[in-house]
Amino acid sequence: MSGSVRRSERHKGWRALALAAALMLAPPAAAEVPQRVVSINLCTDQLAMLLAAPGQLVSVSNLARDPLASAMAEEAAAYPENHGLAEEVFALRPDLVLAGTYTSPATTGLLRRLGVRVETFAPASDMAAVRAEILAMGTALGRDEAARAMVAQFDADLAALRADPATGPRAALYYANSYSLGDKTLSGQILAAAGFRNVGAEAGLSIGGTLPLEVLILAHPDLIVSGQRYPGASRSEEVLDHPALAALGTASARAAMADRDWICGTPYVLRAVRALRAARDGLTE
Template sequence: MACAGSARARPPRIVSINPCVDAVLMRVADPGQIAGISHYSQDPAASSIPLDLARRFKATSGTAEEVVALAPDMVIAGPHVAPATIQALRRMRIPLIQFSVAEGISESEAQIRAIAAAAGHPERGERLSAAIEAAIGAARRAQGPDVPALIWQGGGLVPGSGTLADELLRVSGFINMSAAYGLKKWDVLPLEHLVARPPELLLTTGAEARDRMLSHPVLRRMSGRIAIRDYPPRLLHCGGPTIIEAVTRLAALRRELARR
């Protein structure tokens, strides 16, 4: 009986096949509980986790063979999981927990608490949520009126109303210009519309997108009127602890613009 009780008390070994879940697990689970993470978290262009930390763990591409081979007690994933992986987990009686893409701060914090509870450490989820709220509170204290801003990804893709990026802009003292252009939740903004009604701050995600924008002669002529700044892609793809870095970056930009 003592052995059975000890087995029940042991924190679960978890495989994550979602990079956003990976980032949360790093903060709420013991390292020994993390049996595997998503291969995206070991990609310098995509990871929301310091690479030296991510590379301490086994990574999978989410295939049934890779996941089952790690013999986890549970698997935590995003909304999209290969049917073969789902079927394999059912055959092995391994629980699968799936989370949607968080579209707001409160939804992201709810996911943090759920992941922490699943890992057996609910108090760590509360601490991480408190750290996020503290960072948001600090960002709200950025001085000056709200500044019109836009996040521009490769190909002109823009996050609009109803996205986590939109809420992070707002709590950090910015007005997301997406609605002013008549864009939907996720939409593409043609360059001519941007030029006709430019924001005060244009955030570009990644060197390739930034170089393409800056190389256009029209934008070069507008450089005196528009502040163009980098916004690392890792700050756009996930909520969780990434929110802390995102609002800290946005608040710093807000203060910079206030001094101009």
């Protein structure tokens, strides 16, 4: 393509490219660096906002603006929003679309058939996956250097926060519909990083599943960790107000955590670990 460009323009082009490369701190990948990136998944939204060069990210999903689900709702307000529909995404003329592995295959398939590069990211299920996601996003955006720096910071922060769960207090993750999470999940790993043993895992959960109320009561957890309450009402959340839980009284402390720090594998999981550490310190006092 550059062959058809006149000599002076070509010179200018090279200069711009060199500038861009310097900005992106990733000269070798610069040739394939996407310039118009659209993210259609809550988690890729946040990773892309954290890592993209100025102007590189064109749009994020509407979920990124939801302060209950997104740790970066304020930042997301600066980007035009999309609703993850193939038609509106294609109209943004992206050269890279970032999606989750659970994004509708109809959407990603259609975009690929239209010739758009689509990168999918799996939901992180542990701290190692969080690191890998950050690095993968860095590669996708041509921002490897920034991603490596972020991972180094993440590792250092996590190491400073991490506590040994082996002898720690026992906590149960307990959400609407008696849903709980075992240790092979990001939430379970956040719990472990904060130095808690997982009651859900003791009850046989490795991934997510139901932890019946009566099993929870008999397990005597030191701490019951729940998410925040959502507006409007639901029968699903009623179990969190069950009189039997209230009757546990001081035997099991309760902690409500902001879901936004737990949902996605981003450095914001450290905020969740920090909040749990504070809850743990409150237990031992």
